[in-house]
Every structure is written in C-alpha cells, then in structure tokens.
Amino acid sequence: MADTKTYDIAVIPGDGIGKEITPEAQAVMEKATEGVAQFNYTQFDLGADRYLRDGVILTDEILDEIKRNDAILLGAIGDPRVKAGVLERGLLLKMRFALDHYINLRPSKLYKGVTSPLAHPGEIDFVVVREGTEGLYVGAGGSAHAGTDQQIATEVSINSAAGVERTVRYAFDLAMKRRKHVTLVHKKNVLINAGDMWQRIVDKVAEEYPEVTHDYLHIDATTIFIVTDPGRFDVILTDNLFGDIITDEAGAVVGGVGYSASGNINASGKYPSMFEPIHGSAPDIAGKGIANPTAAIMSSAMLLHHLGLDDAAEKIERAVEADIEENGSTARSTHQVGQDILARLA
Amino acid sequence: MADTKTYDIAVIPGDGIGKEITPEAQAVMEKATEGVAQFNYTQFDLGADRYLRDGVILTDEILDEIKRNDAILLGAIGDPRVKAGVLERGLLLKMRFALDHYINLRPSKLYKGVTSPLAHPGEIDFVVVREGTEGLYVGAGGSAHAGTDQQIATEVSINSAAGVERTVRYAFDLAMKRRKHVTLVHKKNVLINAGDMWQRIVDKVAEEYPEVTHDYLHIDATTIFIVTDPGRFDVILTDNLFGDIITDEAGAVVGGVGYSASGNINASGKYPSMFEPIHGSAPDIAGKGIANPTAAIMSSAMLLHHLGLDDAAEKIERAVEADIEENGSTARSTHQVGQDILARLA
Numbered sequence: 001m002a003d004t005k006t007y008d009i010a011v012i013p014g015d016g017i018g019k020e021i022t023p024e025a026q027a028v029m030e031k032a033t034e035g036v037a038q039f040n041y042t043q044f045d046l047g048a049d050r051y052l053r054d055g056v057i058l059t060d061e062i063l064d065e066i067k068r069n070d071a072i073l074l075g076a077i078g079d080p081r082v083k084a085g086v087l088e089r090g091l092l093l094k095m096r097f098a099l100d101h102y103i104n105l106r107p108s109k110l111y112k113g114v115t116s117p118l119a120h121p122g123e124i125d126f127v128v129v130r131e132g133t134e135g136l137y138v139g140a141g142g143s144a145h146a147g148t149d150q151q152i153a154t155e156v157s158i159n160s161a162a163g164v165e166r167t168v169r170y171a172f173d174l175a176m177k178r179r180k181h182v183t184l185v186h187k188k189n190v191l192i193n194a195g196d197m198w199q200r201i202v203d204k205v206a207e208e209y210p211e212v213t214h215d216y217l218h219i220d221a222t223t224i225f226i227v228t229d230p231g232r233f234d235v236i237l238t239d240n241l242f243g244d245i246i247t248d249e250a251g252a253v254v255g256g257v258g259y260s261a262s263g264n265i266n267a268s269g270k271y272p273s274m275f276e277p278i279h280g281s282a283p284d285i286a287g288k289g290i291a292n293p294t295a296a297i298m299s300s301a302m303l304l305h306h307l308g309l310d311d312a313a314e315k316i317e318r319a320v321e322a323d324i325e326e327n328g329s330t331a332r333s334t335h336q337v338g339q340d341i342l343a344r345l346a
Numbered sequence: 347m348a349d350t351k352t353y354d355i356a357v358i359p360g361d362g363i364g365k366e367i368t369p370e371a372q373a374v375m376e377k378a379t380e381g382v383a384q385f386n387y388t389q390f391d392l393g394a395d396r397y398l399r400d401g402v403i404l405t406d407e408i409l410d411e412i413k414r415n416d417a418i419l420l421g422a423i424g425d426p427r428v429k430a431g432v433l434e435r436g437l438l439l440k441m442r443f444a445l446d447h448y449i450n451l452r453p454s455k456l457y458k459g460v461t462s463p464l465a466h467p468g469e470i471d472f473v474v475v476r477e478g479t480e481g482l483y484v485g486a487g488g489s490a491h492a493g494t495d496q497q498i499a500t501e502v503s504i505n506s507a508a509g510v511e512r513t514v515r516y517a518f519d520l521a522m523k524r525r526k527h528v529t530l531v532h533k534k535n536v537l538i539n540a541g542d543m544w545q546r547i548v549d550k551v552a553e554e555y556p557e558v559t560h561d562y563l564h565i566d567a568t569t570i571f572i573v574t575d576p577g578r579f580d581v582i583l584t585d586n587l588f589g590d591i592i593t594d595e596a597g598a599v600v601g602g603v604g605y606s607a608s609g610n611i612n613a614s615g616k617y618p619s620m621f622e623p624i625h626g627s628a629p630d631i632a633g634k635g636i637a638n639p640t641a642a643i644m645s646s647a648m649l650l651h652h653l654g655l656d657d658a659a660e661k662i663e664r665a666v667e668a669d670i671e672e673n674g675s676t677a678r679s680t681h682q683v684g685q686d687i688l689a690r691l692a
C-alpha cells in the first residue's frame with residue numbers, strides 16, 4: 001500500500017448554495033484519495049449567517065487558523081440580507097489579499113454532453129490567469145460629499161511591476177504545458193499607465209519563452225471573440241477586473257458557470273491556496289437542493305492538483321467528464337450529482 | 347413642398363475602414379432627407395495619416411471649427427502605425443470630453459436576416475446608455491518608476507453625482523419611450539464608492555418614474571445574461587468602461603459590430619453630438635472595399651433623429667432592415683451595400 005499523507009484542509013461552505021455543494025466536493029475528494037491521502041478538515045462558520053448572528057466576518061485570529069492549513073475549500077460568498085460588498089470584501093477578497101492569492105486560475109472547457117448557448121461553439125479549452133491581488137480590487141477608492149448632489153466617488157487601480165511580473169511568469173509557465181499561446185487582455189488604448197506596464201512586462205518575459213507565442217486584445221474585443229471564436233484562446237492573461245468579467249462570460253459559453261472551477265493560488269507556497277467555484281451563492285435556488293455541485297467538485301480536483309495529488313485529481317476530472325457526458329442534460333439534485341460522480345470513482 | 351432646413355455637419359472619416367464607410371453613410375443621409383433638409387459638410391482630415399504627416403492630432407482651433415457644426419459624423423479611429431492610445435485618447439476621447447458627450451447611446455437589435463452566434467437568440471432589442479465623460483476614461487492615472495522593476499501604475503476612476511444623475515435621467519426618459527425597464531450595471535460589491543453612488547442616484551431618480559421598473563446586475567453577471575438571456579434587457583445603464591465592454595459583447599450576439607451604431611450625445615444641446623459605428627478601424631480589412639457600412643449608415647440615422655429629422659431617420663432604418671433581411675448573408679462590397687440601401691430609399 002502506498003504511504004498515505006495527511007493534509008489539513010480549511011472548509012468554508014459560506015452562503016447560499018455554498019453550503020449544499022461543498023459537502024459533495026468533500027465526499028468526492030475523500031473517495032478519490034483513498035489509500036493515498038488523508039484530510040483533516042476544519043470547518044469554518046463564516047458568511048452571512050455568522051455575520052448576522054454575531055457580527056463576525058473574518059477576524060485576525062480566524063485568519064491565523066485558516067493559514068495553518070494546507071489548502072482551503074470554499075463554497076460561495078454573498079447573501080441578499082447583507083449589503084453588497086460587505087461579505088465579498090470583508091471575507092472573500094480579504095482572504096485573497098491576506099493570503100496573497102496572486103493567481104486566480106480559471107479554466108474554461110466545453111465538456112461533451114454540455115449544451116453551449118453558442119450555435120457553433122467548436123472546441124473550447126482555455127485558461128484565464130487573472131491577477132488576484134492588485135488593480136481595482138485593492139479598495140483604494142473614496143468619496144467626498146458622500147450622499148449629496150456634490151458627491152465625488154473615486155476608485156483607484158493600483159498595479160505594481162512585481163505583482164504583474166509574477167503573474168505573467170505564471171501564465172507563460174502554464175502555456176508551456178499547454179498549446180503555448182498567451183493572449184494579454186487589457187485596455188491599453190485608454191488605461192495607458194497600467195496597460196503599458198502589462199505589455200512591457202509581457203514582452204520582456206516572453207523573451208525567456210521562445211516557444212510561446214503571444215498577442216494582445218482589448219477587453220472589449222475579447223468579449224466578442226469569446227462569443228464568435230473561443231477556440232482561438234489558450235492562456236488568457238489579464239488583470240483582476242477584466243479577469244472577473246471574461247471568466248463569467250466564458251463560463252456562460254461553456255454551458256454555464258455551474259461547471260467552472262477556480263483556484264486562488266499563492267504560487268510562492270507561503271500561504272494556503274483556496275479553491276472555489278466561479279459561480280456565486282445563488283440565493284434564488286439556495287435551500288432547494290438543486291444546485292449543481294460540479295464546479296465545486298472540479299474545484300476540489302484543482303485543490304488536489306495543487307497538493308501534488310495529480311492521480312486523484314485526474315480521477316475526479318475523468319469521473320466528472322463521464323458524468324457530464326452521460327447525464328449533463330438531466331435535472332438532478334445536488335446530492336444525486338455527487339452520488340453519481342462518487343459511483344464512478346469506485 | 348416642405349421647407350428645407352440647412353444643417354452644418356462635421357465629417358471625420360478617420361482611419362482604416364472609416365474612410366470607406368463614411369461616404370456611404372453620407373450618400374444615404376443625403377438621399378433620405380431630399381426636400382426636407384440640406385447639409386453643409388465640412389470634411390476634417392484627422393486620424394493616423396494626418397498625425398504621421400504633420401504631427402497634428404486635434405488642435406484647439408480644429409476643435410473650435412468642429413464645435414460650429416450641428417452634428418458630427420465619425421468613421422473610426424485607430425491605426426497600427428500609431429501607438430495604442432495616442433489617437434484614441436488624443437482625438438476620439440478628446441472630442442467626447444471636450445464636447446461633453448455624456449451620453450454614449452448604443453442600441454443592440456437582432457435584425458431579421460442576421461445570423462446570431464447564439465443558438466437561440468430570441469428577440470434582442472435593448473439600448474445601452476453608457477456614461478461618456480467620467481470613470482476610468484478621465485485619464486487620471488500615472489506611474490512611479492516607469493519602465494523599471496519598481497514601477498507602480500495607477501488608473502483612477504472619477505465619478506460625480508451630477509455626471510451620474512444626468513445619465514440616469516436620460517436612461518429613465520428613454521425607458522419611458524420603450525419597454526419601461528432600466529437595468530443598472532456596475533460592480534458595486536467591489537467598487538463600493540462609485541457603485542453605491544450609482545445605485546443611490548438610480549433609486550432617487552426612479553421615484554420620479556413610477557412606471558419604470560429597475561433592477562441591478564453586476565458587470566460579470568451581465569456578460570452571462572447577454573449570452574444566455576439577452577431578451578431580458580430593455581435599457582442598460584452603466585458607466586464608461588462597463589459600457590464599452592458590454593456593447594462589444596452585445597454587438598457580437600446581434601450578429602457582429604458591423605450592424606451597431608452609436609451616438610455620443612451632448613443632451614444639453616450646448617455642443618454638437620457625434621455619431622459613429624461602435625466598431626473600430628479594422629486595419630485587417632481596410633483598403634479592400636469590403637467593410638460593411640451598415641453601422642455607419644445606422645449612425646447617420648441616429649444623427650438625423652438627433653436633429654429632429656425623424657421621418658428621414660426612420661426611412662433609413664426601414665431601408666437598412668429590409669436590406670439586411672434580404673441580403674444580410676450575402677458578401678457584398680462596401681459600395682454595393684450603400685447602393686442597395688440607397689435604392690430602397692428611392
């Protein structure tokens with residue numbers, strides 16, 4: 001028998017359907033690693049319920065506890081009872097920033113058996129490398145005369161050469177393992193300061209990767225190509241906000257964000273990385289047991305890859321692909337999808 | 347015979363295919379207004395050729411001449427020989443800002459005869475009201491240690507209550523003439539300063555329009571719905587950057603930006619408004635005489651509406667719709683499309 005390694009995993013089901021899909025993902029990763037790895041899960045009660053109960057969003061003490069884990073499995077954050085931004089910024093973004101999750105990795109793949117809203121989707125298989133700790137997400141805006149007719153509201157995008165360069169390197173490394181093409185997405189004809197810096201660093205790093213080709217697209221043109229020619233993309237490299245936008249659009253063209261996993265990765269290994277579906281907490285269907293746990297399950301596979309448990313991760317990916325191909329268009333409960341995928345791992 | 351009124355029109359064909367499509371638009375608006383209006387055109391030689399020839403992008407004197415007109419017909423700006431941003435910011439955005447074009451109006455309609463890339467597009471007929479003079483487009487960014495590994499690049503989005511409110515009012519007025527629904531698009535869970543202000547002002551103005559319903563969507567979710575359920579939208583109200591992004595995506599789902607017109611409108615009437623296709627100068631097909639002039643022709647119809655020449659504008663719209671229905675899928679030269687539409691006006 002192989003040695004079993006033990007990993008500490010922080011589990012944050014969060015809000016809405018997050019609570020329903022996360023247990024399915026845990027069950028699947030448990031099964032896929034039988035005999036290979038063991039997980040000590042610590043459940044963290046964070047999100048809207050906790051906040052409304054005792055006012056806690058995320059304390060430094062909780063953050064320290066989370067940091068002691070090898071990885072984090074997150075469900076979804078956001079609840080209509082809480083003002084927009086409070087939990088997103090206080091919990092989700094706070095973790096991404098405090099744990100230096102500078103790579104937000106989001107694969108988009110059209111699986112066999114999934115119906116794309118596009119008439120002729122062709123093959124879609126690209127990955128978005130979204131910078132995760134800079135840009136407009138730093139929270140550097142403010143208001144003068146708030147709430148009055150004289151209000152001035154600002155939002156400041158802050159970007160550093162070091163922050164961009166580590167992201168660019170990650171994208172080129174990833175491209176080397178794929179079809180060797182990187183597309184930088186920005187809006188450098190308007191955002192000339194940040195845009196020029198991204199382009200300069202891409203051009204510089206690219207010299208070290210002679211096998212990787214690269215091109216550039218404005219964000220607006222990118223939203224067109226994702227609909228008209230998604231097959232052209234291999235690795236898309238972009239900033240925090242543009243990455244947020246195009247990964248949702250990409251999720252839609254591959255048949256719905258219900259299939260799209262993501263990793264918030266601290267590639268330096270200093271802090272635990274966090275894996276979550278790209279979809280939100282879906283308050284409209286929460287509590288009904290009908291949310292699709294596939295994206296959460298695929299997030300657990302990304303988590304396993306990150307821990308170096310590639311065989312187990314690939315087992316999950318194959319099981320998910322087979323499940324989608326057979327049952328993709330069938331309405332099933334959250335738990336049923338989990339069970340069907342589990343059965344394929346047996 | 348009806349009185350003919352005379353209007354002064356500034357024509358800026360600009361770059362690439364802009365030069366090929368603009369004459370077709372002029373010919374069509376000329377024909378559609380026969381006996382009703384007369385136009386004195388002043389051609390402005392602006393864009394890459396001019397800039398590369400004598401370094402002029404847009405002087406204050408030229409801007410003053412442009413201001414003396416009743417409206418502006420623009421082709422497209424942007425050329426690969428000129429660094430990205432130079433012409434866009436120095437010419438196109440400079441005009442939008444100097445002429446206080448605070449409404450960037452962009453209808454998206456799926457015409458009969460046009461093939462959408464969506465498998466089941468349904469009926470698509472919405473208008474994006476994009477704020478045109480604020481946000482990340484103000485050019486308020488900068489760099490420290492530019493060009494070095496220590497570079498910090500910022501981009502600042504500046505938004506004023508007055509700037510937002512006039513845009514919000516325009517959107518609600520427009521909704522009253524349409525299906526009476528406004529969707530505010532922003533990212534208020536992250537950009538809380540600007541996002542809160544937009545939402546506050548929408549809620550305030552909405553009280554004066556009891557017949558208009560309104561809702562809110564994050565920009566990322568919006569890119570999903572444009573692909574999965576574009577029929578849900580009537581009037582989309584959003585800021586400068588988000589409007590740039592979703593109108594390109596919307597252009598794609600209605601069969602290509604080749605059909606999408608836009609107005610840069612100074613609704614106060616102080617300065618001339620400017621009408622242009624939402625597509626760019628398309629250097630890849632420039633000079634071949636194959637660019638589709640439909641968006642430019644539809645822009646001339648918007649221009650006529652703006653001057654109050656609604657009958658003539660509607661004649662063009664009907665001719666374009668009939669032309670697309672009959673010939674939408676046929677490859678035709680730029681001039682042929684112009685001629686076919688002209689023939690329908692006879």
Ligand SMILES: CC(C)[C@H](C(=O)O)[C@@H](O)C(=O)O
Pocket residue numbers: 077078088089092093244278535536566
């Ligand atoms: C919830 C929100 C703050 C978040 C983001 O904007 O990053 C989400 O949309 C995502 O993409 O993970």
Ligand SMILES: CC(C)[C@H](C(=O)O)[C@@H](O)C(=O)O
Pocket residue numbers: 189190220423424434435438439590624
């Ligand atoms: C050319 C560019 C500056 C412009 C914009 O970003 O507004 C264009 O994309 C548009 O939408 O008109």
